[in-house]
Amino acid sequence: AQSVTQPDIHITVSEGASLELRCNYSYGATPYLFWYVQSPGQGLQLLLKYFSGDTLVQGIKGFEAEFKRSQSSFNLRKPSVHWSDAAEYFCAVGTGGTSYGKLTFGQGTILTVHP
Amino acid sequence: KAGVTQTPRYLIKTRGQQVTLSCSPISGHRSVSWYQQTPGQGLQFLFEYFSETQRNKGNFPGRFSGRQFSNSRSEMNVSTLELGDSALYLCASSVPSGATDTQYFGPGTRLTVL
Helix, strand or coil, X not given: CCEEECCXXXXXXXXXXXXXXXXXXXXXXXXXXXXXXXCCCCCEEEEEEECCCCCEEECHHHCEEEEEHHHCEEEEEECCCCHHHCEEEEEEEECCHHHCCXXXXXXXXXXEEEC | CCCCEEECCEEEECCCCCEEEXXXXXXXXXXXXXXXXXXXXXXXXXXXXXXXXXXXXXXXXXXXXXEECCCCCEEEEECCCCHHHCEEEEEXXXXXXXXXXXXXXXXXXXXXXX
């Protein structure tokens, strides 16, 4: 069965600083990878996804992520964080096939942004 | 295009009661998935429906059930509510297409069980 680990429960950065949120997955084949963001009391908003092809994917709000098969990682990055980026971020893996429609999520990383 | 809508947004029930939550997918989307989000267990997959058929089910007791209608709208039902069922219930829809799909989430229904 697939699994996702987000090693950092809580990250604090200053506004304007760079950001990297870590995500490691466990799955035997090539997974379908996603990053979602959730503001308090809200649903999940899709930031970006990786299905195949270029391992560096661009998303909304200036975010990007890089798929590294050798490290089973899909880390999320942003060069300059804005105060509005404060939220909880979730990495998720989908495997398709018989598990179509099912995403497995990491525990989430809460991002705090200091002015 | 309107997003995924969920009703009601907030719900308070007492133990032993049952509850029905509703989800309207994005127009043209035919797959609907449901998730439970709690502080302790995080986001957990409940089930997924496509063309009125449940295709996948997570590891939840039989008290949790769902269905999908011909217009792709979906409902989930929880019977004999327990305190531990208090959670944010999220619905997601997708087209679907190809080997997998991109799921778009609604705002959720916050269920509180007293």
